[in-house]
Amino acid sequence: MKICIIAGARPNFMKIAPLIREIQRHDTLDFILVHTGQHYDYEMSEAFFKDLEIPRPGYFLNVGSASHAKQTAAIMSAFEDVCLAETPGLVLVVGDVNSTMAASIVAKKLEIKVAHIEAGLRSFDLSMPEEINRMVTDAITDYFFTTEKAADDNLVREGKPLSAIHFVGHVMIDNLLYQKERLGDLPGFLGKEFKEKYPEYFFMTLHRPSNVDDKAVLQGIFDALNEIAEETPFIFPVHPRTRKQLDAFGIRVSERIEQVPPLGFKESLYLWKDAKAVFTDSGGLQEETTGLGVPCFTLRDNTERPVTIEEGTNLLVGSKTEDILKAWQDMKEGRIKKGRIPALWDGRAAERIVDVLFEHKV
Incomplete structure (x- = not known):
């Protein structure tokens, strides 16, 4: 049976990489990769294919940016x-982007089974487009692959059968551990000079509309970060959306916050794995920092990844100036979470997923 794997945004590529490697180990499994082009054009995505060892997609839909609808x-x-031409037996989606929900709906209307990796995660915040995507996708999924037990509980509360829920760990951690072992020294990368110049530094990312589209919120975040940077510098890969809003709002960014263009996965990992802490509003970095035991300050009021709070190194800080500064002060005084690695975050999630697919004769 043919499996159709969907990817469209940067985090999707990181999650499908270990899955594709595992599928390729089995001669009896056939797959086709569909790249929707939701966030990046094909040329920009080439770097991800190379870095993550992903084969070229069988289809590139080139949908580009637009309103959600x-x-x-x-x-x-x-x-x-694509589905009508390829007639897959299973459509496999990851995460919570528009491509995830859209492909799932198409598959179900064509009576094709759907598998959702990272199923069951909930922020319970319907102002987040990702939360709607997660809920709609899980409403029509056949195979739920979960990263933490809280996700299992959410799915059970929503009436999903236990037989369809599979706690397998996290393919994002599979990819993280695989790439970390192969990282090397990245010769020629400017980030190496930054690390040599600053023995201690923070790494940060910022891109969520709730943080960057509101001038007062964005100003408050940088009021805190600029103050922190006076003592410990930051390196800041700037998302295009954030760059646009910083310029439009005229917000000052400290010279000790080193602004760099968006980075590939390996370059980002090379920097944040050795950071004193990570400041972010990213979902993936909350998990990856927990996976490597790096302190993480999440600049959001909620998270759909509670295991990173309950067991990992993640602290939910919010976006207010005083709260960010308090978290930093606590860290300076030694009050910082140590955390532990959650269950099954061991680099073998893709293996477990493929085992389930074999068991169910997908």
Whole structure:
């Protein structure tokens, strides 16, 4: 049976890489990779294929940026043609982006089974587009692959059968551990000079609309970060959306916050793995920092990844100036979470997923 794997945004590539490697170990499994082009054009994605050892997609839908409705509709229309041409037996989606929801809807309307990796995660915040994508996808999924027990509990509360829920660990951690072992010294990368110059530093990312689209919120975040940077510098790969808003709002960024263009996975890992702490509003970095035991300050009021709070190194700080500064002060005074690695975050999630697919004769 043919498996159709969907990817469209940067985090998707990181999650499908270990899965593809595992599928390729089995001659009896056939797959086709569909790249929707939700966030990046094909040329920009080439770096991810190389870094993450992902084969070139069988299809590139090139949907590009648009409103949520228009982008979702474009993915659905283009992906329907793929399904009709390829007749897969299973559509496998990851995460919570528009591509995840759109491909799932198309598959179910064509009576194709759906598997969702990272199923069951909930922020319980319907102002987040990702939360809607997660809920809709899980409403029609056949195979739920979960990263933490809280996700299992959410799915059970929503009426999903236990027989369809599979706690397997996290493919993001599979990829993280695989890439860390192969990272090397990245000769020629400017980040190496930064690390040599600053023995201690923070790494940060910022991109969520709730943080960067509101001038007062964004100003408050940088009021705190600029103050912190006076003592410990930051390196800051700037998301295009954030760059646009910083310029539009005229917000001052300290010279000790080193602004660099968006980085590939390996370059980011090379920097944040040795950081004193990570400041972020990213979902993936909350998990990856827990996976390597790096302190993480999440600049959000909620998280759909509670295991990183309950067991890992993640601290939910929020976006207010005083709260960010308090978290930093606590860290300076030695009050910082140590955390532990959550269950099954051992680099073998993809193996468990493929075992389930074999067991169910997908």
